Amino acid sequence: MNAISVKNLHRNFAALKAVDGISFDVPAGSVCGFVGANGAGKTTTMRILATLDYPDEGEVRICDIDIMDRPDEVRKKLGWMPDDIGNYSNMTVWEYLDFYARALGYKGEERQERLNEVMDFTDLHTLVDRDSDKLSKGMTQRLCLARALLQDPEVLIMDEPAAGLDPKARVELKHLIRLLADEGKTILISSHILSELGEMCDHLLFINSGKIVHHGDSDSLKNHNNKDAGLLYDVQILGDPQSLCDWAATSPYVELIESRKHGGRIKVEGDDKALAARVLANMLRDGLEVTEFHREQRNLEDAFIDMLGSLEEANANPIPPALPNS
Ligand SMILES: Nc1ncnc2c1ncn2[C@@H]1O[C@H](COP(=O)(O)OP(=O)(O)OP(=O)(O)O)[C@@H](O)[C@H]1O
Numbered sequence: 001m002n003a004i005s006v007k008n009l010h011r012n013f014a015a016l017k018a019v020d021g022i023s024f025d026v027p028a029g030s031v032c033g034f035v036g037a038n039g040a041g042k043t044t045t046m047r048i049l050a051t052l053d054y055p056d057e058g059e060v061r062i063c064d065i066d067i068m069d070r071p072d073e074v075r076k077k078l079g080w081m082p083d084d085i086g087n088y089s090n091m092t093v094w095e096y097l098d099f100y101a102r103a104l105g106y107k108g109e110e111r112q113e114r115l116n117e118v119m120d121f122t123d124l125h126t127l128v129d130r131d132s133d134k135l136s137k138g139m140t141q142r143l144c145l146a147r148a149l150l151q152d153p154e155v156l157i158m159d160e161p162a163a164g165l166d167p168k169a170r171v172e173l174k175h176l177i178r179l180l181a182d183e184g185k186t187i188l189i190s191s192h193i194l195s196e197l198g199e200m201c202d203h204l205l206f207i208n209s210g211k212i213v214h215h216g217d218s219d220s221l222k223n224h225n226n227k228d229a230g231l232l233y234d235v236q237i238l239g240d241p242q243s244l245c246d247w248a249a250t251s252p253y254v255e256l257i258e259s260r261k262h263g264g265r266i267k268v269e270g271d272d273k274a275l276a277a278r279v280l281a282n283m284l285r286d287g288l289e290v291t292e293f294h295r296e297q298r299n300l301e302d303a304f305i306d307m308l309g310s311l312e313e314a315n316a317n318p319i320p321p322a323l324p325n326s
């Protein structure tokens with residue numbers, strides 16, 4: 001069964017098509033990463049799914065309930081973690097969560113139990129008396145997650161939960177997300193940190209200019225257009241790394257992807273290892289003192305950037321419409 005089902009969703013802001021006819025399903029119990037550049041349409045989509053905005057067209061079902069027909073029922077199934085918590089001043093962590101628990105209808109002992117459960121899970125007990133609007137980013141995200149979990153939702157929608165977190169807090173968040181997935185919750189999570197999403201998610205949904213451009217597991221993205229993507233090599237040289245940049249700029253079949261302290265990362269066109277061998281020979285011939293030259297795997301960032309590049313190219317050179325039969 002699909003916990004989230006989206007069909008032909010549109011959302012326009014005046015002439016801007018922020019969400020342009022997207023369709024996708026997220027199976028119950030899976031973790032789906034939602035990826036796209038700034039302004040691609042992630043937050044707009046997630047806000048509609050969370051019943052905070054209306055689509056112009058299309059259908060969304062959460063746990064098989066239509067969000068337009070029965071939004072109140074959908075809200076009982078959903079936990080929403082926005083990218084900005086919208087905190088209140090003069091409220092401790094305890095008061096903040098207690099306020100939301102009361103709003104959700106928890107009473108008496110049941111409310112205390114539920115508050116303790118979510119605070120155990122998010123490790124907030126030591127912060128109960130702290131002002132909720134004066135927490136660090138990592139603590140704030142834990143509070144936001146605790147709030148989203150209060151009603152034990154089946155579906156969790158998280159907009160950029162890892163943004164601004166230090167590496168330790170990101171690892172902790174990743175661990176909590178995996179625990180929630182193991183409990184059988186369905187999670188849709190947006191992030192710019194692709195390497196982390198790849199590890200955490202069962203599948204990834206890529207959106208660009210309001211359209212879904214890829215949906216699959218992280219390997220399917222890495223292999224997408226792989227043949228045309230070229231082979232990547234980490235090159236280390238003695239001396240100034242700029243000499244590798246200058247060499248790459250004048251060499252056919254070679255593109256410098258990233259300059260590094262002792263050299264850089266280059267892409268050699270196609271998937272012909274013999275060509276890569278010639279490239280290495282040319283480097284030595286041209287006087288570069290190469291100390292390392294080894295093949296690197298494409299990561300999700302490379303795959304995503306390649307995909308965006310090929311989309312831009314396709315938009316710049318659209319296939320002309322077929323001529324009518326004479
Ligand atoms: N309320 C609004 N009024 C007008 N335009 C909007 C509104 N909300 C979003 N947009 C526009 O819609 C487009 C999609 O925005 P959205 O916030 O969904 O992108 P995003 O993928 O979440 O980006 P980011 O990663 O930067 O958060 C952007 O061009 C944005 O400026």
